[in-house]
Amino acid sequence: MSKQIAGKPESMSPVVTHYCPGCSHGVVHRLVAEVLDELGLREQTVGVASVGCSVLAYNYFETDFVQAPHGRAPAVATGVKRANPNACVFTYQGDGDMAAIGTSEVIHAAVRGEKITCIMYNNSIYGMTGGQMSPTTLMGAVTATTPYGRGPEAGMPYRMAEILATTPGAAYVARTHVADVGNIVKTKRAIKKAFELQMKGVGFTMVEVLGNCPTNWGLTPSESNKYVTGEMLPYFPLGELKDVTKEVPAGVHA
Amino acid sequence: MAHEMELTMVKGNEALGEAAIRAGCRFFFGYPITPQSELPAYMSRRMPEVNGTYLQAESEVAAVNMVLGAAAAGVRVMTSSSSPGYSLKQEGISYMIGSQLPAVVVNVMRGGPGLGNIQPAQGDYWQMVKGGGHGDYRMISLAPSTVQELVNLTVQAFELADKYQNPVGILADGLLGQTMEPVRFPEIKEDPGPHTKPWALTGCKGRGKRIHTSLELSPEGLEKHNIKLQAKFKVMEDEVQFEAYKCEDADLIVVAYGTAARVARAAVDAARQLGLNVGLFRPISLWPFPSAALSGLVDRGVTRFLDVEMSAGQMVEDVQLAVLGRAKVDFYGRTGGIVPTPREILNEIQKVMGGEAK
Amino acid sequence: MFMHEILIAGFGGQGVLTAGQLLAYAGNFEGKCVSWVPAYGPEQRGGTANCSVVISDQQIACTLVTEPSLCIVMNQPSLEKFEKAVKPGGVLVVNTSLCEKKATRTDITVVNVAATDTAIELGSQKFANMVALGALLGAMPVVDIEMVLKAMLKVMGEDKARFIPANREALKRGMEAAKSAVHA
Numbered sequence: 001m002s003k004q005i006a007g008k009p010e011s012m013s014p015v016v017t018h019y020c021p022g023c024s025h026g027v028v029h030r031l032v033a034e035v036l037d038e039l040g041l042r043e044q045t046v047g048v049a050s051v052g053c054s055v056l057a058y059n060y061f062e063t064d065f066v067q068a069p070h071g072r073a074p075a076v077a078t079g080v081k082r083a084n085p086n087a088c089v090f091t092y093q094g095d096g097d098m099a100a101i102g103t104s105e106v107i108h109a110a111v112r113g114e115k116i117t118c119i120m121y122n123n124s125i126y127g128m129t130g131g132q133m134s135p136t137t138l139m140g141a142v143t144a145t146t147p148y149g150r151g152p153e154a155g156m157p158y159r160m161a162e163i164l165a166t167t168p169g170a171a172y173v174a175r176t177h178v179a180d181v182g183n184i185v186k187t188k189r190a191i192k193k194a195f196e197l198q199m200k201g202v203g204f205t206m207v208e209v210l211g212n213c214p215t216n217w218g219l220t221p222s223e224s225n226k227y228v229t230g231e232m233l234p235y236f237p238l239g240e241l242k243d244v245t246k247e248v249p250a251g252v253h254a
Numbered sequence: 255m256a257h258e259m260e261l262t263m264v265k266g267n268e269a270l271g272e273a274a275i276r277a278g279c280r281f282f283f284g285y286p287i288t289p290q291s292e293l294p295a296y297m298s299r300r301m302p303e304v305n306g307t308y309l310q311a312e313s314e315v316a317a318v319n320m321v322l323g324a325a326a327a328g329v330r331v332m333t334s335s336s337s338p339g340y341s342l343k344q345e346g347i348s349y350m351i352g353s354q355l356p357a358v359v360v361n362v363m364r365g366g367p368g369l370g371n372i373q374p375a376q377g378d379y380w381q382m383v384k385g386g387g388h389g390d391y392r393m394i395s396l397a398p399s400t401v402q403e404l405v406n407l408t409v410q411a412f413e414l415a416d417k418y419q420n421p422v423g424i425l426a427d428g429l430l431g432q433t434m435e436p437v438r439f440p441e442i443k444e445d446p447g448p449h450t451k452p453w454a455l456t457g458c459k460g461r462g463k464r465i466h467t468s469l470e471l472s473p474e475g476l477e478k479h480n481i482k483l484q485a486k487f488k489v490m491e492d493e494v495q496f497e498a499y500k501c502e503d504a505d506l507i508v509v510a511y512g513t514a515a516r517v518a519r520a521a522v523d524a525a526r527q528l529g530l531n532v533g534l535f536r537p538i539s540l541w542p543f544p545s546a547a548l549s550g551l552v553d554r555g556v557t558r559f560l561d562v563e564m565s566a567g568q569m570v571e572d573v574q575l576a577v578l579g580r581a582k583v584d585f586y587g588r589t590g591g592i593v594p595t596p597r598e599i600l601n602e603i604q605k606v607m608g609g610e611a612k
Numbered sequence: 613m614f615m616h617e618i619l620i621a622g623f624g625g626q627g628v629l630t631a632g633q634l635l636a637y638a639g640n641f642e643g644k645c646v647s648w649v650p651a652y653g654p655e656q657r658g659g660t661a662n663c664s665v666v667i668s669d670q671q672i673a674c675t676l677v678t679e680p681s682l683c684i685v686m687n688q689p690s691l692e693k694f695e696k697a698v699k700p701g702g703v704l705v706v707n708t709s710l711c712e713k714k715a716t717r718t719d720i721t722v723v724n725v726a727a728t729d730t731a732i733e734l735g736s737q738k739f740a741n742m743v744a745l746g747a748l749l750g751a752m753p754v755v756d757i758e759m760v761l762k763a764m765l766k767v768m769g770e771d772k773a774r775f776i777p778a779n780r781e782a783l784k785r786g787m788e789a790a791k792s793a794v795h796a
Contacts, residue, residue, distance in 0.1 A: 013463075043459035046327070049467070058465045064455040066326040067467035069349050072319035075311065079323020079331070080455065082307050083281060084448070087327070087457055105319070108312035263637055263648070289652055372652065374676075433675040434633070434648040436640050513674070520673030593676050 009033040011042045013062045022221025024178045024211035025053060028121055029060050031178075031188045032090070035195050036063065041088040046080050048073045050093040050102070053127040057092045071102025074109035077116040088199060090117040096126040099135040099160045106164065106206075113169025113203040117194045120160060120206065123213040124232065131216030136160070138231055143216070157235060161208040165241035171203030173242040177210035177233065179225035190240070202244060210236055261438050266401045267292035267431040269439075270360060270424070271300060273408035274332050278445035279358070280306035281331040283320040285313060287339045288372040289428035290362035294334070314339040318346030318359070325355035326466045328454025330412050330445045334360035336428070337378050338369060341386065347421055348387030351483070352468025354453075356415035358408070360424040362431040365591035373591020374428035374513060379568035382423045383540045390480060392487040395423040395540040396495070397511040401435040407538070409440055416446065418490055419453070425540060427564065429513045429593060495538035496547055500526065504533030506607055507551060509573050510562040511537050513593060518562050521599035532603055535559075540569065545576035552580045560606050562599055563587045614644070614669040616754050617677040620744075621662035621694055622686025622707070627741030630767070631684070632663035635745065637763030638755035639667035647675035660689050667754055682752055684744045686727065688712055703751045705744050705790075723751050725789040731782060739782035746786020747793075757783045 008014065011033035019025045036042045045063040049055055051070035058065030068076040073091035081089040098106050098120045106118060125143055126132040132145040136157045140149040150157075165173040172194050176187035187209055194205035210232050212224035219227060240246075264272065271293050274282070282301060284294035294310065301308040311317035317333045324331040335343060340361040350357060363378045365371040380386070382395050394414050398404040404426060411422040448454035455464055470476040500522060501507055510518040515536040525532040535551065537544050548559075559581055561570040570585045577583060586602040588594045618635065622628040629650050636648040649664045664677035683698050684705040685691040691711050698704050700719045708714075709728035725747040731739035742760075749757060760783060761776050768775075 044457035046455045046457065048323070055469060058467060062458070062463055064458050064463055065465045065467075066323065066455055067353070067465075067469055068322070069319060069345050072315065072322075072346075075316040075319035076323035076326070078309070078316075079281075079283065079320035079325070080327045081323075082309060082320070083324040083327035083329045083331070084456065087455075104312055105316050108316065112309075261640070263633070263640060263646075428652075429649065429676055432649050432652055434636065435672075435675070436646065516672070517674045519671065523670075593674055593678075595678065596673050 009037045011036040011045075011062050013060055015059060017060055018056060019053065020215045022212070022214040022224065025121060027178045027184060028119065028187070028209050028211060029057065031184070031191055032092070032119060033061060034188060035192045036088070038192065039195055039199070041195065041199065044086060045088040045090070046084070048077045048080065048089065048091040050091060050097040052094040052097045054092050054094060054121065055128065071097050071100070072105050073097065073102065074105040074114070074116065074118055077118075078109055078112070078114050081114060081116050085115070088195065090119060090195070092119045093121070094127065095120060095122040095124060095136040095160070096134045099158065107167065110164045110167040110170045110204040110206065113171070115198050115201050116204065117198045118206040119191065120208045121211050122160070122208050122236065123211045124157065125213050125216050127213050127216055131213075136236075138235060159236060161206065161241050164206050167204070169204045170206065170242050171244045172197045172205040172240070174240045175208045175210065175236060175238050177228055177238065179210070179212065179228040197245070261436045263434050264401065264437050265292055265432065265434045266404055266426065267362065268296040269401050269405050269437050270334070270408050270426070271296035272439055273405040274358065274412070275300060275304055275306070276440050276442050277330065277409040277412040278443045279330040279332050279412060280304065280445055281324045281329050282306070282308050283311050283317040283324070283331070283333050284308075285311050285317050285335065285339060287336045289364055289374070289431050290334050290336045290360070292431070293360070293362070314342035315345060318343040321357045321359075322346050322350050322353070322355060325350060325357045326353070326455045328448025328451045328456065330416070332358040332360065334362065336362045336364045337366050337375070340378060340381065344381070344387035347393065348389050348391060349468050350421050351391040351393065352389060353466040354419040355421070355466060356419050357421045358411045358415055358424065359421050360426065363425065363427040365589070371591045372428065374430070374564065374593060375589065375591050376427060376512060376514060376564040377566070377568070377589065378425065379540065379563070379565060382425050383543075391483070392490060392541060393421055393423050394418070394490055394493055394542070395425050397425045397538060397540050398430065399512050399515045399536065401430065401433060402437045404430060405437050405439060414493060418486060420486070420490070425512065427513050428591070491542040493539060494542045494544045494547070496544035497536040497538060498547070499534040499536065501533035501535060501551060503531055504556065505531045506558045506560060506603060507533045507535050507556055508560045508562055508599070508603065509535045509537070509548070509569070511540060511569065514562050514564050517594055517596055518599050520596035521603060524596060524600045525603050530603065530607055537569070543572045543576065545572070548573065548576035549578070552577050557581045558606060559583045560602060561585045562594065562602070564593060565589060616667045616682055616752070617680050618665040618667070618682045618754070619662060619677045619680035619694060619697070620665070620684045621660055621690035624661040626661070626686045627738065628661050628684070628686060629663050631741040631745045632665045633767055634760050634763040635755065636665050636667070637766055638759035641759045641762060642755055644669055645672050647672050649675050660687070660693065662690070682748055682754070684748055686710065686740065686744060691715060703748065705747045705751070707740065707744055709740070721751060723747050723790045723793045725786060725793065727786065730785050730789070734778060734782055734785070739778060742779050742782035743786040743789070746783035747790040748786075749783070750787035750790025757787070
């Protein structure tokens with residue numbers, strides 16, 4: 001009798017993705033799919049795809065899916081969830097989609113405490129359009145639109161998870177990375193917690209996952225993972241920035 | 255208010271909201287903008303009474319995308335705005351049409367361009383009727399001229415949206431939105447619901463996954479999608495609605511819609527009293543435009559039309575296209591939020607019939 | 613043809629919008645085509661408020677009244693703004709309690725009524741709009757005042773029935789003022 005020790009989560013479609021070799025999007029997709037399997041949510045899930053490299057996410061998840069205009073995924077997710085409160089609704093966005101054009105939509109979804117989960121894959125660049133500067137591009141980084149390195153005239157990169165963690169409606173906000181195995185496991189734990197709290201109706205949940213972009217960074221996959229841990233981590237600290245299940249309610253003395 | 259079946263006095267914006275609820279709409283995503291703000295306010299009060307959802311979005315952009323999400327989930331849903339806000343909704347409308355999702359989108363027009371003012375105008379005809387968003391698309395656009403018609407067309411709009419899996423637009427103006435008139439509401443109807451829609455995203459339990467997207471990366475694939483959409487738009491062209499008033503023996507026909515048509519009707523009556531054979535042709539569906547009916551009037555011998563709008567002249571191009579040079583088309587318009595008076599229009603009628611028009 | 617285009621103007625809070633609505637409802641009760649439109653905009657708070665009412669036996673063309681056949685001005689700014697707009701042969705009711713100047717037109721019927729003072733005599737200046745409306749109906753019986761009172765119950769709710777006698781009195785005082793003014 002044989003025992004399967006590895007395989008594809010049921011929540012992933014049996015297709016080959018379009019992602020570049022070494023890109024971590026596939027890893028994060030898989031983690032979300034494993035969580036949906038483990039929580040038994042696949043058949044009640046509606047995913048919301050964004051615009052950017054993950055625009056085709058709906059081809060890779062074996063769940064219902066709707067594709068949103070650029071940056072609007074949290075608004076679309078709001079509409080889906082309000083229409084069907086029993087659904088498990090998540091967005092899968094990049095840093096350009098969420099932290100630039102979609103800032104308003106995600107902040108207000110968080111403020112309203114929408115019972116959705118937003119996954120932001122932060123690789124500090126616009127991948128699909130060809131490697132332009134994003135709001136999270138590090139200072140000095142050379143991109144297609146910062147050929148001399150990101151300078152002060154473009155402002156400093158900002159930290160979306162920290163901002164969302166300050167909103168009253170956020171139940172759970174975490175930042176993780178997927179550049180090594182240990183942190184891949186931690187990322188899955190964070191994603192799972194986010195989905196669990198969504199389904200408990202606690203509030204808005206978000207996980208910012210630091211990932212690579214070997215192609216647009218002009219690095220090999222392993223070099224790009226070193227960029228995540230060496231360059232991005234000092235600016236984007238890891239951790240659970242908000243977790244209402246751990247908070248002591250105001251006025252209660254521990 | 256307005257729960258009973260008798261004739262009630264209701265403001266246009268509120269009547270529109272009640273009509274949507276009667277049509278089974280239980281989801282409204284809005285954003286305040288004059289002169290349509292009574293509509294979201296009405297919905298915020300009324301939706302909880304019918305176990306519906308009212309949500310004030312952070313922007314018109316967010317509101318229309320919430321509509322997209324709720325439509326994908328298979329429920330009857332509506333949003334409303336006025337001109338500058340309607341510009342912002344174009345994105346979501348294009349996506350909904352590309353993804354074949356039904357919804358009702360309302361524009362209570364005000365003066366433009368830019369911030370313009372908050373007085374009634376008809377400067378958004380091109381934007382709604384010709385497609386203000388990107389891509390090749392069509393959307394049924396209905397233009398009521400009384401509060402009662404606003405109610406009737408709103409109910410119809412939900413039916414048409416579901417029938418064609420396409421957004422339907424209601425093009426009203428600030429005066430109609432603010433006007434209180436007696437109306438009769440239809441019986442309350444249930445939303446047919448997601449289970450009646452074989453495309454609704456309800457979770458893939460017991461079936462394969464469903465996807466709504468307007469993305470198709472292969473040119474052949476996208477062309478195929480466009481051909482399919484165009485075939486649907488062709489069928490939608492049958493949903494023409496218009497009113498011909500005293501057109502049978504008319505030598506001159508005034509063409510106007512919405513509030514301008516109401517005023518024009520009085521001018522036509524006044525012209526008739528002066529012994530002038532004038533009629534009013536009022537498009538109710540702006541798209542599909544009642545071109546064949548207008549063309550038929552030319553076949554019958556009408557040689558002159560006077561298009562009247564609260565704009566610098568937008569629908570007039572559709573009138574010209576309909577008559578294809580076989581009749582003379584004059585134009586009279588007021589802009590800036592000014593509603594023409596019956597006397598002004600009568601003067602134009604007399605000018606045109608006296609042959610003085612340019 | 614029965615067709616009245618009415619404009620009622622005053623300060624916000626003087627009840628001009630309510631008076632217009634009651635008039636429209638009353639016309640509706642009498643089987644007429646009616647419409648009511650408030651002037652809306654940034655000036656709707658603190659400045660002048662006004663509304664358009666059309667009552668007709670024909671389908672209403674424009675619901676916005678720019679050249680009223682009947683007009684009520686409840687204060688000086690409204691008098692200055694709308695006196696010139698009244699159609700020749702029309703009626704202008706002026707609340708002399710709050711208008712220092714007098715209407716000067718001779719091609720219209722001007723009804724001067726101290727609506728606010730009369731209302732205060734009746735117990736509250738809130739009745740001023742009804743005194744002025746009574747004056748208008750005294751000069752031109754567009755609707756029956758009992759229909760106005762019936763409309764009041766419809767708009768404000770049956771529980772406001774206790775205010776009906778005072779409002780009836782206000783309407784009547786206005787009508788009497790109009791009769792003496794018109795015949796004067």
